[in-house]
Amino acid sequence: MAEADKYSDFKTALRQFVEEACTTLGDTGIAVRRWVRIVRKEGGTSFPEEERTDYSGTSFLLVRKYHDNPPDSLRKLIDAARKVPELANILLVDAAGNPIHEEKTQLWWIISMFFGNFIREYLKEANTIKFDEQAFNKILKRLLRDIESPNIPVKELSPLMNASLDCESITVAPYLVIRKLTTNELEKWFNDYIIYPYSSMHSLISTNVTELECAVETTYEKKRHEAWGAHKETAGSAADLVSTLRLHTDQNVHIAFTVENSESFVQYGGGMSSSLRPRLHGGKAIISSANQQGIIDTWNSIRCLPSESPVRLALRRWNTVFERFDADDALIDYWIALEALFVPDSFQELRHRSSFRIASYIGETPDQREQIYKDLLDSYDLRSRIVHGGVPANKRKKELINITRSYLRRALVQILPSTDTFNPKTIEIERLRE
Numbered sequence: 001m002a003e004a005d006k007y008s009d010f011k012t013a014l015r016q017f018v019e020e021a022c023t024t025l026g027d028t029g030i031a032v033r034r035w036v037r038i039v040r041k042e043g044g045t046s047f048p049e050e051e052r053t054d055y056s057g058t059s060f061l062l063v064r065k066y067h068d069n070p071p072d073s074l075r076k077l078i079d080a081a082r083k084v085p086e087l088a089n090i091l092l093v094d095a096a097g098n099p100i101h102e103e104k105t106q107l108w109w110i111i112s113m114f115f116g117n118f119i120r121e122y123l124k125e126a127n128t129i130k131f132d133e134q135a136f137n138k139i140l141k142r143l144l145r146d147i148e149s150p151n152i153p154v155k156e157l158s159p160l161m162n163a164s165l166d167c168e169s170i171t172v173a174p175y176l177v178i179r180k181l182t183t184n185e186l187e188k189w190f191n192d193y194i195i196y197p198y199s200s201m202h203s204l205i206s207t208n209v210t211e212l213e214c215a216v217e218t219t220y221e222k223k224r225h226e227a228w229g230a231h232k233e234t235a236g237s238a239a240d241l242v243s244t245l246r247l248h249t250d251q252n253v254h255i256a257f258t259v260e261n262s263e264s265f266v267q268y269g270g271g272m273s274s275s276l277r278p279r280l281h282g283g284k285a286i287i288s289s290a291n292q293q294g295i296i297d298t299w300n301s302i303r304c305l306p307s308e309s310p311v312r313l314a315l316r317r318w319n320t321v322f323e324r325f326d327a328d329d330a331l332i333d334y335w336i337a338l339e340a341l342f343v344p345d346s347f348q349e350l351r352h353r354s355s356f357r358i359a360s361y362i363g364e365t366p367d368q369r370e371q372i373y374k375d376l377l378d379s380y381d382l383r384s385r386i387v388h389g390g391v392p393a394n395k396r397k398k399e400l401i402n403i404t405r406s407y408l409r410r411a412l413v414q415i416l417p418s419t420d421t422f423n424p425k426t427i428e429i430e431r432l433r434e
Helices: 008-025 055-068 072-082 085-091 103-126 133-148 183-195 237-249 289-303 310-323 327-342 350-362 366-387 397-418 424-432
Strands: 032-036 039-041 044-046 049-053 151-161 163-165 169-173 176-180 214-223 258-262 270-273 285-287
Touching: 008 055, 008 072, 008 103, 008 133, 032 183, 055 103, 072 085, 072 103, 085 133, 103 133, 151 237, 163 176, 163 214, 169 289, 176 237, 214 237, 237 285, 237 289, 237 310, 237 397, 289 397, 310 327, 310 397, 327 350, 327 366, 327 397, 327 424, 350 366, 350 397, 350 424, 366 397
Parallel strands: 163 285
Antiparallel strands: 032 049, 039 044, 151 214, 151 258, 169 176, 176 214, 258 270
């Protein structure tokens, strides 16, 4: 069989299948849905309503109808796919790539995992219930390109809470971008939540999407039958970028939720996920394009940290604090992080040694170092009272906790670019030599 004719029977069967679907739609038309818009103006946000064509809802209704009564054109489509190994190995296998042999299961699989996606995209392109040859050929071309590719493009979009971007986008890595969210994206999440307010696939119950302004976008390609979330190169990249933004802005930046989407017709997948932990609100972080290189450098430094690195441990404690509602617990986390950074070699005289090393490392003048040293001694005493069950009566409690936070942040920002050379054990000797 000539290469150009390899898919001819399949194309003919698929064309008949779509024609029959259009005829079926002639009885009901394309569905419409209520759509709530988000219009931001000076003085507030309004939510006007309108009706919009619902391509996804229309394809869903057809899928349900064909599940109950599969048309003959569907059986012909499956027969045509069986004859071409390239098609059978894509269309007639399960998510793990195992062949599906039972005819009833093949019918269910084709309807559920292929037809709904194809007809939705076709209807978007054609925007009519009549068969449109040009629209069909365009979507068919996309389908065949998808089938012949060993990889599937995937996009993960993680909207950021408490964050604003002063430009359209910042490219951190070829596959990682911070960008502004579009109104269409916000409206889609908002309207999906209105229809499915308690769906387990949505985390919007505790998220006001109208307050979201920007997001971290991660793009990559996964092998066709590779498990979701198994891509090692990008794993954790968004979380490390959040750590970076927290260090640079000192604000409670959080990932609100993550939407993962595949662009494949025949292995459509993804979904929405989020942490159920409560989120602390606070001042809004302004992510500045003027600081793009600093963000990139810090992110790269974090990505290079070994999992057992004391700096990685300190970062975990730094990030934990952004989910703390109790200031006493936050102070304990700050000191765990500081001790991991500055006194990993000692279990004695931690109060003086850690305070001295921290002051020596981040202080720029003798007066600064002296003040930092005194602050940290008081902070350590406060921490000790809390750890041992005492009731802190220190009038400077709130001030000391905030100061300790700032010293930890300064230390991390200074250490990250020089993790290969940073050695806390030599700080005393270096200070004596000055």
